[in-house]
Amino acid sequence: MWLPSYATPSERLLRTLVVMLAVAVLLFLIAPLFIIVPLSFSKDPFFTLPVREYSLRWYEDFFGNARWMTAIFNSAVAAVATTILATTLGTLAALGISRPDFPARRLVMALLISPMIVPIVIVAVGSYLFFGQFGLTNTRSGLVLAHTALATPFVVITVTATLSTYDTNLTRAALSLGAPPTSAFFRVTLPNIMPGVVSGAIFAFATSFDEVVVALFMTAAEQRTLPVQMFSGIRDQINPTIMAAATLLLALSVILFFALAFLTRRRAG
Amino acid sequence: MTDVDIDRINIFMAVRRAARPARRSAFSLALPLLVLLADAFVAPILYLLVTAVANPETRVVLPRTLVALQDWDGKSAPDEPVYAALAEDLKVAKDNSTAALLGKRLNYEISGMRSRVLAAARMVERSNGGPYKEKFVQLGQEWASPETWAVIKRDGAPVTPYYLLTALDLRQGPDGSIALVHGDQAIFLDVLGRTLFVAGLVTLFTLLLGYPVAYVLTIAPRAIAGIMMLMVLLPLWTSLLVRTTAWVVLLQSDGIINDILLGLHLTDEQLQLIFTRFGTVTAMTHIQLPFTILPIYSVMRAIPATQLRAARSLGAGPSSAFWRVYAPQTLPGVVAGCLMTFILSLGYYITPALVGGPRDQMVSNFISVYINRDLNWGLAASLGVVLLIVTLAIYLLFLRLVGADKIKLG
Numbered sequence: 001m002w003l004p005s006y007a008t009p010s011e012r013l014l015r016t017l018v019v020m021l022a023v024a025v026l027l028f029l030i031a032p033l034f035i036i037v038p039l040s041f042s043k044d045p046f047f048t049l050p051v052r053e054y055s056l057r058w059y060e061d062f063f064g065n066a067r068w069m070t071a072i073f074n075s076a077v078a079a080v081a082t083t084i085l086a087t088t089l090g091t092l093a094a095l096g097i098s099r100p101d102f103p104a105r106r107l108v109m110a111l112l113i114s115p116m117i118v119p120i121v122i123v124a125v126g127s128y129l130f131f132g133q134f135g136l137t138n139t140r141s142g143l144v145l146a147h148t149a150l151a152t153p154f155v156v157i158t159v160t161a162t163l164s165t166y167d168t169n170l171t172r173a174a175l176s177l178g179a180p181p182t183s184a185f186f187r188v189t190l191p192n193i194m195p196g197v198v199s200g201a202i203f204a205f206a207t208s209f210d211e212v213v214v215a216l217f218m219t220a221a222e223q224r225t226l227p228v229q230m231f232s233g234i235r236d237q238i239n240p241t242i243m244a245a246a247t248l249l250l251a252l253s254v255i256l257f258f259a260l261a262f263l264t265r266r267r268a269g
Numbered sequence: 270m271t272d273v274d275i276d277r278i279n280i281f282m283a284v285r286r287a288a289r290p291a292r293r294s295a296f297s298l299a300l301p302l303l304v305l306l307a308d309a310f311v312a313p314i315l316y317l318l319v320t321a322v323a324n325p326e327t328r329v330v331l332p333r334t335l336v337a338l339q340d341w342d343g344k345s346a347p348d349e350p351v352y353a354a355l356a357e358d359l360k361v362a363k364d365n366s367t368a369a370l371l372g373k374r375l376n377y378e379i380s381g382m383r384s385r386v387l388a389a390a391r392m393v394e395r396s397n398g399g400p401y402k403e404k405f406v407q408l409g410q411e412w413a414s415p416e417t418w419a420v421i422k423r424d425g426a427p428v429t430p431y432y433l434l435t436a437l438d439l440r441q442g443p444d445g446s447i448a449l450v451h452g453d454q455a456i457f458l459d460v461l462g463r464t465l466f467v468a469g470l471v472t473l474f475t476l477l478l479g480y481p482v483a484y485v486l487t488i489a490p491r492a493i494a495g496i497m498m499l500m501v502l503l504p505l506w507t508s509l510l511v512r513t514t515a516w517v518v519l520l521q522s523d524g525i526i527n528d529i530l531l532g533l534h535l536t537d538e539q540l541q542l543i544f545t546r547f548g549t550v551t552a553m554t555h556i557q558l559p560f561t562i563l564p565i566y567s568v569m570r571a572i573p574a575t576q577l578r579a580a581r582s583l584g585a586g587p588s589s590a591f592w593r594v595y596a597p598q599t600l601p602g603v604v605a606g607c608l609m610t611f612i613l614s615l616g617y618y619i620t621p622a623l624v625g626g627p628r629d630q631m632v633s634n635f636i637s638v639y640i641n642r643d644l645n646w647g648l649a650a651s652l653g654v655v656l657l658i659v660t661l662a663i664y665l666l667f668l669r670l671v672g673a674d675k676i677k678l679g
Contacts (some may be wrong), residue, residue, distance in 0.1 A: 011587045022485035025478045026500045029558055032515040033507055035525065039518065047518045049525055089302040096298025101291040108299060110668055115310055117664045119616025121633035122653045125640055126313030129320055129650070149310035152302055210508035213618050217640070227510045234517055234623055246514045250507060257506040261499075 033250060040243035047243075058244040068245065070222075071229040075209055078140060078225060082147040082208035087201040089148070090155025095189075097156070098163040109156075116153045120213045123150065128217040138220040146218060147208040154207060155200030162196025195263045202260050206253070314657070320650035324429035326374035327421060330367050331358045335425040338418065346413040352401040359390045377431065377645075378420050385409055416443035432647035436655050457635075461655065464631040467550060467621075468614035472607050474554040475561035479606070480599075482558075483566040488574075505559035513620050516552035517543065520624065544626035552624045557614060561606035568602030605671045612663050615656065632656045 007015075039047055043055040062068050096102060097109060115123065127146045128137055136142030170192065174184040190197070212227040219228060226245065233242045328335065333354035341347045362368040372386035388408055396404060405412040420443055423429075434441060438458045440450045449455065482501070486494050504512065519526050520543035530536045542548050572595065580590040618633035632652055639649035 008587065014587075018481045019485055021478075022482045022497075025482050025558070026497060028478075028555065029504050030500045032519060032555060033504060033512065035519060036511070036515050047521055047524055048528055085305075089305055093299040093302035096295045096300075099291070099295040099298075101288055102295040102299070103292050106672075108303070111306070112299075112302065114664070115306070117612055117660065118310075118314070119618075119633060119656055119660055121616060121618050121636050122314065122317065122657050123310065125636055125649060125653055126317040127309070128640065129646065130313035130316035133316075145305075145309040146313075149306055152306070156302075206506070206508075210510065212510050227508065230510055230514065231619065231623075234514060238514075238517060242514065243518070246511045249511050253507045253511070254503070257503055260506075261502075 036243050036246045036250065040240065040247040042240065045240050047238075047240075058240040061241045062244040062248075065241070067224075068226075068229060068241070071224050071226045074140075074219075074223050075225040075227070078143050078147060078215075078223075079205050079208040081140075081144045082151050083201050083205045085144065085148045086151035086155050086204040087197060090152045090200055090204070091159050091193075091197050093152070094156050094159035094163060098160055112156050113153045115150050120150075124214040124217040127214060131218070137218055138223065140223055143215060143218045143223060143225075144208075146214045147211060150211065150214065151204035151207040154203035155197075158200040158203065159193060159196045162193045162199075166192055199260055199263050202256050202263075206256055209252070210249070317650045317653050317657075320646055321432055321654045322428040322430070323647065324424060324427060324431075326371050327424040328427065330362050330371040331355065331421065331425070334358050334421070338422045338425070341418065341422070343419060343422075344415060346402075346406075346415065347418055349400050349402045351418075352405050352412075353399050355389075355405070356393045356396075356399065356401045359386075359393045363390045363394050374424065375420065377435075378424070379411075379417060381411070382417075385411060419443040429647075432651035433654065435648055436651035457652065457655075460630070460632055460635055461659075463629075464615060464656075465659075467546075467553070467617075467629070467631065468611050470550050471553045471557055471614045472561070472611045474550065475557050475610050476603065476607055478554070479558050479562040480565060480603070483562050483569050483602070486562075486566050487569045487572075501559050501562055504555070509556060509619060512556050513552060513623050516548065516555065516620075516624050520548045520551075543624060544629075546625070546629050549621050549625040549629045552620050553614060553617060556620065557610045560613060561610045564605035564609065565599060565602035568599055568605075572598050601671070605667070608663060608667045608671065612660055612667065615660050615663075 035049070038049065038051050040058055041054045041056070042051040043053040043057065044051075093112065097105060097112075102108070123146065127142070131137050131142045131146070136145070166189070171184055171189050174188040175181065179187070210227060211225075212231050215225045215228045216231065219225065226249070230242055230245050230249075233239065233245075331354075334351060337351040337354035338347065341351060359368060362371060368386055368390040369383075372383035375382035375386060385408070389405060389412070392404060392408055393401075411417050423441075423443075423445075430441065434447065436457050438450050438455045439447050441447050482497075486497055486501075489497060518524055521527070522539045522541065522543070524543075526542060527536075527539045530540065576594055576598075577590050580594040581587070585593065615631075616633055617631055618637065621629050621631050622634055622637075633656070636649045636652045636656070639645045639652065
C-alpha cells in the first residue's frame with residue numbers, strides 16, 4: 001500500500017478509495033456466511049439481529065428429528081463412497097496424463113474437466129432419464145456414480161498439479177534398484193504426491209456432501225441427502241432448524257478448508 | 270522420393286513404434302476414469318440428446334394407421350381404410366391405456382387433440398364395426414381435416430424436431446413451414462435471453478467488484494494479503510446451498526437488510542428484496558466473486574511493480590500508466606475469470622429457485638419444471654440441449670483462449 005513519493009494527491013485519494021472498496025467487497029464476501037451462525041442459536045423463530053436470547057432449541061430440534069438424522073447418514077455414505085471412487089480413479093488418471101507419452105493430452109484433459117463446466121441440471125436430468133433405464137434412480141449407487149463423475153475433475157486437477165513438481169527420477173531410481181512397479185508406486189511415488197491426493201479427496205468429499213441438484217433428481221425419500229432436505233425445507237417454509245443445519249455445514253466447510261490450507265502449505269514449504 | 274526421405278520416414282515410424290507401449294501404458298492408467306465418465310457422464314448427456322428428438326408415441330400407438338396413410342394424397346380427408354385402421358389402433362390403445370399418451374403427444378401440436386383422441390377411443394369401443402369415417406367426422410369436423418392427418422402422418426417419423434423447435438419458440442405448421450410463435454406461447458427465447466442477461470450482469474459485477482480486490486491482494490503486506498486470501502477462498506469453499514440460505518434470510522421482508530435500511534432511515538417501508546431480480550443478481554454475484562477474483566489475481570501477481578514506476582518516470586500520468594501499461598497485461602486473467610463466471614452463471618438453478626421471483630427463473634429451472642411437473646421430457650431435454658450448446662460454445666472459447674490445464678483450485 002505504499003505509493004511512490006511523486007504520487008499526486010488525487011492518486012493517493014484514488015488508492016485509498018480502491019483499498020476501501022476492496023475491504024468492503026471482502027466484507028460483502030464473508031459477512032453473509034456468518035450471519036446464519038447467531039440466528040441458529042437464537043431462541044426466537046425470527047431471522048433478525050441482534051439476537052435477544054440464546055438457546056440450543058433448534059439444534060435439539062435438528063438432532064432429535066429422525067428425518068434430519070437419516071439425511072446426514074445418507075449424505076455421509078454417499079460422500080464417503082464418492083470420495084473413495086473419485087480419488088482412486090482420478091489419481092490413476094492424473095498419473096497417466098502426467099506422463100510425457102500420453103496421447104491426445106489436451107483433448108482428454110478437456111473431457112476430464114468438463115463435468116465442472118456442464119450445467120448441473122443437464123447432468124441431473126440426463127442421469128435421471130438414463131439411469132432410470134437401469135433402475136438406478138432412487139438408489140444410492142446411482143447417486144454415487146453421478147457424484148463421482150462430478151468429483152473426479154477436482155482430483156485430476158490437484159494430483160496433476162502435485163505431479164508437475166514431482167521428480168520422476170525418484171520412481172525410476174526405485175525401479176532401477178529392483179523395486180517391483182507396485183511397491184515403487186506405493187513406497188516412493190504415492191507418499192510424495194500424498195498432499196495432492198488428500199486435497200483431491202477433500203474436494204471430492206465436499207463436492208458430494210454439498211451437492212443438491214443431482215441428489216434432488218436421483219433420490220427418493222429414503223436416500224434423501226442433507227442438502228436436499230435443506231432445499232425442500234427452504235422452499236416450503238424456512239425455519240430456524242435449517243439455520244442449525246446450515247451452521248453445521250458451514251462448520252464442516254471451515255474444518256475441511258483449514259485441513260486443505262494446512263496440506264497446501266506443507267506442499268509449498 | 271529419394272532414399273534419404275524413405276530412410277527418414279522409416280526411422281520416424283520406428284520411433285513411433287518404439288514409443289507405442291509407453292503411450293499405451295500411460296493411456297491405460299486413465300482408462301478406468303474414462304470408462305466411468307463415459308457411463309456416468311457422457312452417456313446420460315447423449316441420452317438427453319436422444320430424448321430431445323425421440324418420437325415414439327404415434328409410431329407405437331398407431332402402427333396400422335400410419336401404414337394406411339402411406340398412400341394418402343394429403344389434400345383431402347383420407348378414405349375409409351385409414352379410418353378403419355385408426356379404429357383398430359385405438360381399440361388396442363384403449364386396452365393398453367396408451368390412448369392418453371398419444372392424445373398428449375398430438376395435443377402439443379394441435380390443441381384439443383387430447384380430448385378428441387380419448388373421445389374417439391371411447392366411441393370405437395362402444396361402436397359395433399365400420400364404416401368408421403362417418404362416425405369419426407360426427408365426433409368432430411377435425412377428423413376430416415387434412416391438417417390433422419398431415420400432423421399424424423408427420424408424427425409417425427422416429428424423430429421429431431418439434432421439441433427442439435419449441436425450445437426456440439419455433440413451430441412447424443401442418444404444411445411443414447417453420448415460423449416463430451407469438452403471444453403467451455413464446456416464452457423460451459425470453460427465458461434464454463434472461464439467462465444470458467443475468468449471467469452477463471453477474472459477470473460484469475464480479476469484474477467491477479473483484480478487480481480492485483485482486484489488485485489490493487497484490488500490493489497488501491504479506492500477512493494482510495494472507496487474511497484477505499482467506500476471505501476470498503472460504504466462501505468458495507462453503508456449500509452453495511449455505512450461501513443461498515444466507516441470502517434468503519438476509520433478503521426477507523422483515524430480514525436483516527431491511528432492518529438496516531429502516532434503521533438508517535434510507536427507506537420508510539420494507540422493500541421487496543427476496544424473489545426479485547435484484548436479489549438473484551446480488552446472491553449470484555456473491556457466489557461467483559471468488560471465481561472471477563482468483564484468475565485475475567494470479568495474472569496480476571506476475572506483473573512486476575517496477576513497470577508502473579518505469580512508466581511514471583518516463584512521463585506517463587497515473588491513469589495512462591494504469592490503462593496503457595498495467596490493465597492490458599491483466600487481460601488474460603480478466604478473460605479467464607469472466608468466462609468462467611459466465612459459464613457457471615448460465616447453469617444456475619438453486620439460487621434463482623430460492624431467491625428469484627417467477628420472472629427470474631433461468632433455463633435450468635424450466636428444465637426442472639418440465640421434468641417434474643409437466644412430465645414433458647422431450648421439451649425438458651430440448652431446453653437442456655440449447656443450454657448445453659450455449660455453454661459448450663463458451664467452454665470452447667475458454668479452451669482456445671485460456672486452456673483446460675490453467676484451471677486451478679485456490
